[in-house]
Amino acid sequence: MKILxxxxxxxxxxxxxxxxxxxxxIISPDRNQLDxxxxxxxxxxxxxxxxxxIINCGAYTAVDDAEKDIRLSNQIxxxxxxxxxEIINEKNSNLLHISTDFVFDGKQSFPYxxxxxxxxxxxxxxxxxxxxxxxxxxxxxxxxxxxxxTSWVISPRGKNFILTMLKLHNEREEINVVSDQIGxxxxxxxxxxxxxxxxxxxxxxxxxxILHWSDAGVASWFDLAVAVGEIAKELKIIDKIAIVxxxxxxxxPTPAQRPKYSVLNTFxxxxxxxxxxxxxxxxxxxxxxxxxxxxxx
Ligand SMILES: NC(=O)c1ccc[n+]([C@@H]2O[C@H](COP(=O)([O-])OP(=O)(O)OC[C@H]3O[C@@H](n4cnc5c(N)ncnc54)[C@H](OP(=O)(O)O)[C@@H]3O)[C@@H](O)[C@H]2O)c1
Numbered sequence: 001m002k003i004l005x006x007x008x009x010x011x012x013x014x015x016x017x018x019x020x021x022x023x024x025x026i027i028s029p030d031r032n033q034l035d036x037x038x039x040x041x042x043x044x045x046x047x048x049x050x051x052x053x054i055i056n057c058g059a060y061t062a063v064d065d066a067e068k069d070i071r072l073s074n075q076i077x078x079x080x081x082x083x084x085x086e087i088i089n090e091k092n093s094n095l096l097h098i099s100t101d102f103v104f105d106g107k108q109s110f111p112y113x114x115x116x117x118x119x120x121x122x123x124x125x126x127x128x129x130x131x132x133x134x135x136x137x138x139x140x141x142x143x144x145x146x147x148x149x150t151s152w153v154i155s156p157r158g159k160n161f162i163l164t165m166l167k168l169h170n171e172r173e174e175i176n177v178v179s180d181q182i183g184x185x186x187x188x189x190x191x192x193x194x195x196x197x198x199x200x201x202x203x204x205x206x207x208x209x210i211l212h213w214s215d216a217g218v219a220s221w222f223d224l225a226v227a228v229g230e231i232a233k234e235l236k237i238i239d240k241i242a243i244v245x246x247x248x249x250x251x252x253p254t255p256a257q258r259p260k261y262s263v264l265n266t267f268x269x270x271x272x273x274x275x276x277x278x279x280x281x282x283x284x285x286x287x288x289x290x291x292x293x294x295x296x297x
Contacts (some may be wrong), residue, residue, distance in 0.1 A: 002027065003199075004051040004150035006036060006080075007058030011155040012098060015192035016055060026049065031058075036121040037075040046091070053094045053199060054084050059128070063102070066124040067255040073123055078130030083136060089140040094202065096195060101151035101183060101214075103129045106259020111267050114149075114210040122256035132210075143207050144167040146198055148191075150262055151214045152224075154284065155188035161221065162284070165228040166291075169242045178293035179222035179246035183262045187283035197273045207272060214265035222246040224284075237292050276290050 001024050003080035007013040016295045020026055027049050034045050036058045046054065060066060081097050090093050102125035103118040118129040132147055139145050154162050194213045200262040201207060218225070222244060229241035249258070266277055291297075 001025070001053070001054045002047050002051045002261060003055060004029075004046060005057065006034065007056070010057055010059075010061070011153050011158040011160060011188040012195075013057040014157060015155065015188045016057065016195055019189075019192045019196055020238055021196065036080040036264065037072055039079050039083050040076070040081045044085050046087040046093075048089065051093060052095060054080060054088065055195060056095065056097045057079050059098070060124070063122060063124040063258070064255040066127060067122060069191070070123055071297070073127040074130055076264060077124075077127035078134060081128060081131035082134035085135045085138045085145065087145050089138070094121065095135065095145040096198060097131065097135060097145065097147050098191075099123065099132055099147050099149045100128045100261060101149060101257065101262035101264055103132060103149070104259055104262055106151040106181075106261045109261055110168060111263045111265035114208065114212055114268065123257060125259075145209065146207055147210045148195065148198065149210065149212050149264060150186050150191050151262055152183045152185045152186050153191065154185050154287055155281075156287050156294060160285060162228055163224045164292075166232055166238065167173070169238050169240070171234065172242045174243040175225065176245045176247045176252070177178055177222040177225040178236070178249055178252055179220045179260055180248050181220055181262075182220050183259075184216070184218055184264065185212070185224055185280040185284065186215040187278065187287060189282070189286070190215055190278055190283060194269070194273060194275060197275060208268065210265050211269040211272070212267045213269050214264050214266050215279065215283050217279045217281065218263050219280060222247075222294045224280075227281055227284055228266055228288075231281075231288050235285075235288055235292055237288060
């Protein structure tokens, strides 16, 4: 089986490659070989490689910058998945597209179901919702694509909240972190495992068009910042923990509005994949252990 992976240098893409089964060939062009903002290139590369699956992890993920990069974020997060959909229709191949909890408005206080209405608050969420809609509206057969929504991705590498907090615990006496946005921190490693299970299952079973995957448990950014300090200190990655002060979203204005509550209901996916979500705190410890090892600390 041949797979075209986009976003291989990102958090999830990196883990997808790490967990690749031996009988699978992955072709993972970087942004110089495939620019996702170039609609025609997205089509051309699929025609050239002729993969059985496209795993689309590549995305414009800078939530605040997207507010001013409307065209570029729509091209990468909306039109690239559209181009992939048009080609898989022609080739009868498959698409696994990664999407986000930010397609929801966060106005409810219980986990979001797969079939709930999208209502993004910011441009990043709107561009990701556009990608989902393009796939949904252009796909010839619903069986050829799966949208896997996930949330608050964490890993030992890349640009993410964990690494930012590690640095701040080290450098500062006190840090202020938002405590009124709630989600599920989710390990990129666990998402990659779910992706490979989806591909394996799809060989013999039908799966719903949209799936939700997150680690177990919920947290605010404040909870996550506190946990990073505690676990990193316990693992001797940092010498001291900063005082973490909870603040509100209105105390920390950002260009993009974010959902207050974006927990995904993963019950269906967990049952279908026969995979129990790991608690985010356990994932966080594994991530920090790997960080310590790879950075020789
Ligand atoms: N991060 C989160 O908290 C989060 C939460 C929910 C869902 N998701 C979704 O999960 C998926 C993967 O997220 P992630 O955190 O792994 O992303 P990431 O670490 O930010 O990586 C994004 C990837 O996309 C690539 N990319 C960006 N623009 C590109 C372009 N024009 N052409 C080609 N490649 C381009 C990047 O390449 P470079 O290395 O060259 O920049 C990188 O490989 C995305 O669909 C995202 O929407 C993420």
